[in-house]
Amino acid sequence: MFSLTDGALLYVSAAYDAMWGRDGARLAEAPGDWIASVHADDRAALLQRWEGLREHGAYDEEYRVAQPDGAMRWVRDRAFVVKDAMDQPYRIARITSDISGRKAMESRLRAADENKNDFLATLAHELRNPLSPIRTAVELLGRAGPDAVSVQGKARAVIIRQVDHLTRLVDDLLDVARISEGKLTLRQEAVELDGVLKAALETATPGLQARHHAIEVTAPAQPLWVWGDAVRLAQSIGNLLHNAAKFTSPNGAVRLVVDVVADGMVHITVHDNGIGISAENLPRIFDMFAQGAFAPDRAHDGLGIGLSLVSTLVTMHGGRLTASSPGIGLGSAFTIALPLMPAPAAATPASAPSAAGLQGAGSALSILLVDDNVDSAEMMRDLLVALGHTVELAHDGASALALAALRTPNVMILDIGLPDMDGAELARRLRALPALAHTRLVAHTGYGAPHDREKTSEAGFDFHLVKPVAMADLQAALRAT
Structure with missing residues (x-):
């Protein structure tokens, strides 16, 4: 509290020492000394408000205070003039609160909001990129x-490649959501690394070939x-x-190198001669939504x-992921x-699942396809017919029950989100x-989380296919391979 008559300091709280990082007792000797700790960018405006306090009667300001060690602390400073019985001002009272925590939270919220907006803009960009060639290929x-075989083949290849890209985007988004909720689980067992590398290369090769990269594998x-x-x-190596x-x-050139190192670890390294990573981006390259530099023809590609x-x-597997780059x-x-x-000890190879109970396995099947999305159902029907099967459609659960009882199909492919009943209930x-005891039931759905698969298994499904389904998975479910 200050006296307006002589500017003397009448009282200062003991909290001043911690908030300002200065000795409050010394403030009595130099009442104006507090202003020296105010951040230089905030000082002039605050002095103006302080000097105009007698005229305006009060102020409520937020500003930064520099600590002796250079750290900054945010404070909220409220000052008002105290008047006597004659309505004459004679003192200034101040209440100063530490709001550093609130300011830090506000900063994090602003950063999160900016990240969200950047992410949504990037997601829209990434979804439009594959949708554009798909639409063009369809046109x-x-x-x-009918004789333009090469054109048709090229269009089909484009559609398949871009749908694979969309599927990868959706899968990554779902995995991130599961990780954030602590729901991502691993199905761990003894794994021979060569099979993992082949699976990763199989998924990545189309993208490498599309950009005409040379790929070299050393293991x-x-x-x-x-x-x-x-x-x-x-999935990790493929990414x-x-x-x-x-x-x-x-x-360009991409190398996949596998090395056994002395500490009982195996190192799987993907080298490229691409755009590189700047020194400032390298420490944050594994942060969520991080975007570094980009290839000239692939501006801001990917979701980060x-x-x-x-x-x-990799961490969930007890390993670690590191990155290095000489620079941009x-x-x-x-x-x-x-x-x-x-x-591991030699294991008996797993026998192929039995086809007992499935009439027509490996040959033409009678199939009942149930999906309320008419376009999706008709396209799948046409594909199944092209594969040599007989197909009937139903768009709701009640129709499916009636047709199934009448036709007794070999296979039923069911969507889960039907209008009149849940696919699991059906x-x-x-x-x-x-x-229908021996009819094969195949779930064909957009839901692919582990609990979704458990739900369909408990309901009696034999297979769970996630849309968009790959041809090999569809054929395996039909046993037509």
């Missing part, structure tokens, strides 16, 4: 003559075993290969979640380090009919 197919001849989830490990293809200008996802998956334009290397395990009702 081309409609205009190409030890002896089998290497790790304890892990083969699908997630292949690194996909990134190398994406962030390397066309006609792939490397964060790979880092999390000089390429980069990403290394997955995993602990090796001894080769499956339970179908299983209750003795005539």
Whole structure:
């Protein structure tokens, strides 16, 4: 509290010492000394408000205070003139509160909001990119003559490649959501690394070939075993290969190198001669939504979640992911380090699932397809007919029950989100009919989380296919291969 008559300091709280990082007792000797700690950018405006306090009667300001060690603390400073019985001002009272925590939270919220907006804009961009060639390819197919085999083949290849890209985007988004909710689980077992590498290369090769990159693989001849989830490990290595293809200008070189190191670890490294990573971006390259430099023909490509996802998956396997780069334009290397395990005892190869109870396995099947999306149902029907099967359609559960009882199909492919009943409920009702005891039930749905698969399994489904389904998975479910 200050006196307006002589400017003397009448009282200062003991909290001043911690808030200002100065001795409050010394403030009595120099009442104006507090202003020296105010951040230089805030000082002039605050002095103006302080000097105009007698005229205006009060102020409420937020500003920064510099600590002796250079740290900054945010405060809210409220000052008002105290008047006597004659309504004459004679003192100034001040209440100063530490609001550093609130300001830090506001800063994080603003950053999160900016990240959200950037992410949504990037997501829209990434979704439009594959949708554009898909639509163009469809238009081309409609205009190409029946004899334009090469045009048709090229259009189909474009559509398949872009749908695969969309599927990868959706899968990454779902994985990030599961990780944030602590719901991502691994199905770990002894895994031979060669099979993981082949699966990763299979998924990444189309992207590498599309950009005309040379791919070189170097790995030890002896089998290497790790304890892990083969699908997630292949996904992680595939993501690194996909990134190398994406962030390397066309006609580049990508190397996949596997090394056994002395500490019982195996290093799986993806090298490229692409755009590289700047020194300032390298420490945050695994942060969610991080975007570094980009290839000249692939501006801001990707959602910025792939490397964060790979880092999390590798850590869940007891390994680590590291990145290195000499700098912009000089390429980069990403290394997955995993602990090796001894080769397991020879295991009996798993026998192929029995086809007993499935009439027509490996030949023409009678199929009942149930989907309320008419376009999706008709396209799938036409594909199944092209594969040599007989197909009937139903668009709701009640119609499906009636047709199934009448036709007794070999296979029923069911959507889960039907208008009149849940697909799982429909499956339970179908299983209750003795005539359908041996009918194969295949869930064909956009829901692909582990609990979704558990739900369909409990309802009596034999297969769970996630839209958009790959041809190999569809044929495996039909047993037509």
